[in-house]
Amino acid sequence: MKIFDYLATIDRRIIYLIIAIVVILPLVFPRPQRVRVMTPTQKLFEAVDSIPEEKVLLIDFDYDPQTAPENEPMAIALIRHAFKKRIKVAALSLYVQPLGLAVKALDQVREEFNARATTNEDSIIYGRDYVLLGWQPPPIVPLLGLGISISGVYPTDYYGYRTDSLPVMWGIRNLSNVGILVSVSGGSAPLWWVAYSQVRYGVMVAAGLTAVSASEFFIYYQTGQFSGLMVGMKGGAEYEEMVAQLDVPGRRRASEALGSLTAAHLTIIAFIIIGNIGYFVRRRRK
Template sequence: MTPEARKNAVRWSVFALVGAVITVSLLFGGVSDFHPTAVVRKVYDEVEALPDGSPILISSDFDPGSEAELKPMMDAVLEQCWRKNLRVIVMTICSPNSPELADSIVRASADAHGKVYGTDYAVFGYLAGGSAPILALGQDWHAVYKTDRGGTPCRDLPAMKGISKLTDFPLCLEISAVSTIDYWILAGNAKYGLKLGLGVTAVMATDYYQYLATRQVVGIIGGVSGASQYESMTRQDALRKARETKEAGDLASARMPTQSAIHVTIILLVVLGNILYFAGKRKEKASP
């Protein structure tokens, strides 16, 4: 076997192994029961502390590429918002692709809870310019967003009652797959003192823990693991039903058994790789 063919064989066996683990765990998976960590619970507690009917701002900064990771998170957060009758205002500074996705996620969740567009929630369009629109929203919301996504004047939306600038929101949740979080921390939190909770992809989570100790962000929901922890607090009925019917839908908790299985597989592969590497080195040394 040529070295190239050997390399390909190793590559293929890793793909095949990961594929097999996913398939098997998908067939026999189930629904995990994760207890929330303090970091995730802090976001929940902040939302829970809002008086009924308060406005809450969700900056939905992800596009379909990260939907698999962040949609379950957003669903879990929305569940809590609807239960508390919060007025959910959704916007985005990520990309022109984001409002469409955010709109579909919020509408589906709102419809399931009998919430009415305009009264209980509103979705605004994409704002280009990084931190600039956040700074402008902090001065006058209505000067930046004259209408919602559908063209309804902002002042005609009951959900926007009492909101004239960013700081009228007692809490902002930034659910993001990109570095727009930096803009929210720089402009929203540092400039206006906006209370900020984060929902981020797992890849990004470690980069934002530093802002927790300084209380620049109130908490972090990180990846599917964070979403499953949030679900354990807000979607208990859905979890119970999923366990009984074995129909998990798009619950993050249904993804965790597969995640765990693959993590174990990757750890074993890393260990195996190291063993083979050191064995190879020893062999090299031994040979004259």
């Protein structure tokens, strides 16, 4: 029984070292984890998949580097899905900070698809297949103004081109021409889209959320105000799982990160069990 005495009094630095190892190893040697797709993610996928040709997928990038490990795989999976299905994409942000991350995600997926393209028709071209509208302060301006006129709120895009001159925006006047608006956010921006844009203009709204903030959003999903949700790293992995079935190129970073999360959780559970066994064994001796 000396083993339990040792385990019950193990130096916490050893515990931290073991957890660090089990977290780092799956990231160094990544392997996508298979996941069971939950209903909120499935509904979001189906909503995006059913966007008609004359409408666009509007993605709101509202995450920063702090939440990018959770949010960025969601955004990339959404863009891959849209590009694979030839759904037009319009992207924006309510704040200036996420714009660089939006550029990164859009450029990455464009390069993935163009690396496999053989013709101009197969390629993903800025202005024809997608547009980055940019940022227009304060947030209330796009939240309400997009329901009246997108080009009125964003007369030029992020790169300075006139919005109404881009082929991707031909016929796209306001939120009535948006198939679904997906807010990928580390904060409360998705609730603003529901409170202002959906209530007033009836646009479908969905969200990609960090796991820690998800609880306050589920009531809006249950009432139908959110048409779908991606929650945390697992939500991103679920969407990646469905997109992968479409034969879409690119690494599945959320699915790869799940291995690290799973290993860390199992290790912590094991230490809790061992600690409790050690405690009861020592108490019986007394």
